[in-house]
Every structure is written in structure tokens, then in C-alpha cells.
Amino acid sequence: MRFIQYTNPNTLSIAPASGFGGRFPRGDIEDQIDWLFGTALAGFAGSARGGQFPVDIFEDKDNTYVRAELPGVKRDAIGVEIVDGSLSIQATRNEKSGEAETAVSFNRLVSIPDEVQADKVSAAYENGVLTVTLPKKEEAKPKKITVSVN
Amino acid sequence: MSMFNTLIPSFHRAAANGDPYPVCRPQFEVDETEGAYGVTVYLPGVSKEGLEITDEDGELRITGKRATKLPEGLAALHRESSDAAFELLLTHDSAVDTAKIEAELKDGVLRLALAKAESAKPRKIAIN
Numbered sequence: 001m002r003f004i005q006y007t008n009p010n011t012l013s014i015a016p017a018s019g020f021g022g023r024f025p026r027g028d029i030e031d032q033i034d035w036l037f038g039t040a041l042a043g044f045a046g047s048a049r050g051g052q053f054p055v056d057i058f059e060d061k062d063n064t065y066v067r068a069e070l071p072g073v074k075r076d077a078i079g080v081e082i083v084d085g086s087l088s089i090q091a092t093r094n095e096k097s098g099e100a101e102t103a104v105s106f107n108r109l110v111s112i113p114d115e116v117q118a119d120k121v122s123a124a125y126e127n128g129v130l131t132v133t134l135p136k137k138e139e140a141k142p143k144k145i146t147v148s149v150n
Numbered sequence: 151m152s153m154f155n156t157l158i159p160s161f162h163r164a165a166a167n168g169d170p171y172p173v174c175r176p177q178f179e180v181d182e183t184e185g186a187y188g189v190t191v192y193l194p195g196v197s198k199e200g201l202e203i204t205d206e207d208g209e210l211r212i213t214g215k216r217a218t219k220l221p222e223g224l225a226a227l228h229r230e231s232s233d234a235a236f237e238l239l240l241t242h243d244s245a246v247d248t249a250k251i252e253a254e255l256k257d258g259v260l261r262l263a264l265a266k267a268e269s270a271k272p273r274k275i276a277i278n
Contacts, residue, residue, distance in 0.1 A: 054230035060223060069194035069231050071258030127217060128194040128258015 053106050055089075061142055064134040066110055071128030073106075078125060080132055082118045086111050087132060115140030173237035176214070180240075185271070187246065189262040193236050198255055200235075203262070205248045212238045212260065245270035 058065040070078065070091050079090040090107040116134040123132045177192040189210075193201070196214035204211045214236040242264070250265035 055228070056226065056231050057228040058224040059227050060225065065224065071192040071194040073257065127197050
């Protein structure tokens with residue numbers, strides 16, 4: 001069986017066949033601990049899974065829209081919050097690989113303009129894409145002023 | 151593990167294919183159970199209507215067009231995703247029973263179950 005896959009190339013490097021062998025660093029205990037965790041976590045850090053996800057920001061005259069790609073996340077595992085002028089999006093996805101199930105969490109903080117009505121923010125999740133609609137305050141909308149010329 | 155069962159992801163660039171539309175390659179995972187191969191493809195923004203799966207001559211092609219549900223006339227302030235359709239081409243030799251391919255799309259994740267062909271399953275040979 002031959003598979004060419006691009007995920008987690010370092011999964012096995014924590015347990016080389018000959019024990020730790022020459023790969024174990026000879027430095028002090030801190031170096032050794034760093035090495036151990038660095039190796040164990042290398043597979044996560046390098047992969048496109050977990051961590052951040054792509055975000056788009058759009059705008060029209062009434063609303064600002066933040067769109068995030070979060071495929072395979074259950075609706076109740078998505079958290080959208082507005083904290084101190086930033087929009088925080090958190091999500092957790094359960095991934096099954098064989099018998100084991102791992103939870104992968106994502107989070108992202110997006111700065112939003114001041115003129116958003118924080119109490120009227122709404123969000124929708126469809127086809128793995130989350131769209132957050134942030135309505136603008138009335139005074140921030142472009143106004144048309146008619147001046148009558150006599 | 152048999153050397154006859156090969157699933158090789160192939161890179162196919164739009165320009166090389168001469169396709170008029172740009173495509174991008176989705177994130178995907180392949181796993182194997184005793185009777186089937188499982189392929190998980192992440193296709194955010196793709197609805198059932200925009201998804202097309204074909205299997206021809208040992209090539210499994212998955213194309214997904216994104217269904218954008220945003221009002222027209224928006225100004226993009228910041229973009230990280232692309233509007234290009236997704237395309238994934240996986241080649242398998244005839245180790246897969248093409249009549250028994252099952253597909254399920256949920257929340258932008260496509261899960262395919264490709265049943266192994268009878269000839270590809272391990273067989274115990276009785277000795278006389």
C-alpha cells in the first residue's frame with residue numbers, strides 16, 4: 001500500500017525505533033523538555049488543521065460582514081462574541097480518525113469598526129461558512145442631504 | 151497493505167489543463183479501513199448543488215463550486231479566501247468498486263466511502 005499524504009509528517013518522530021538515540025539533546029533539562037514538547041507538537045503546528053481559518057471582511061452602506069470558513073463545525077460549537085471592539089470567533093471541530101476522536105479548536109480575533117451596533121449583530125452558518133452581520137450605527141451611514149437652491 | 155492499492159493525489163493546475171476557470175485544491179484526508187477507503191474533503195461554502203463527483207478510468211474527480219450567499223454590491227475590505235471552485239483529483243487503480251461509492255456532504259465537509267473491490271481485498275488461500 002502506498003499513500004502519499006501531506007499531513008503530520010512528524011507523528012512518529014517522538015518514538016524513534018532505537019529509543020531516543022542520538023537525537024536527544026545533551027543540554028540542560030529545559031532544552032530536553034522543549035525538545036520533547038517541540039517534537040510532540042510539531043505535527044500540529046505545521047499542519048493546516050486547527051489554529052486559524054480564513055476570514056473575509058465585506059462592507060456595504062448598512063452593514064459590515066465578516067465571513068469565516070469553518071467546515072465541519074457543529075452550530076453549538078461556534079462562539080461569536082464582541083469584546084472591546086473586536087469580534088472573537090471560536091469553534092471546535094471533532095475529527096474522527098479510526099476509533100479515536102480528537103477535538104480541534106479554532107479561534108480568531110477580528111478588529112471591527114467603532115460604528116457597529118453591538119446589540120444587533122447576527123450570525124448565520126451555512127455549508128461550513130459562518131457569516132456575521134454587523135449593522136452600522138445610524139450616524140455612521142452615508143447621508144444624503146438635499147439642499148434646495150432658490 | 152498491498153502495493154496494488156494506490157491513491158495518489160495529483161496536482162492539476164488549471165493552466166496546465168487548459169481549463170478556463172481557476173480552481174484551488176481543498177484540504178483533504180484519506181484513511182483506510184478493512185473494507186473501504188475513507189476520504190474527507192473540506193469544502194467550505196460548497197452546497198450539494200454545486201458539488202460534482204465523477205469516477206472515470208481510475209480517477210476520482212471532485213469539483214465544488216462555492217455558493218456565496220452575500221448581497222450584491224459589497225466592497226471587500228479584507229480577503230483571505232478565494233472564490234475559485236475547489237477541485238481535487240485522486241487516482242486509484244481499479245482497487246475501488248466504483249458502483250459502491252458513497253458520498254455525504256454536511257456543513258462543508260464531504261465524506262466519501264470508497265468500497266474496496268473484491269479483487270483488492272486480502273484473500274486467504276487454502277492449501278491442498
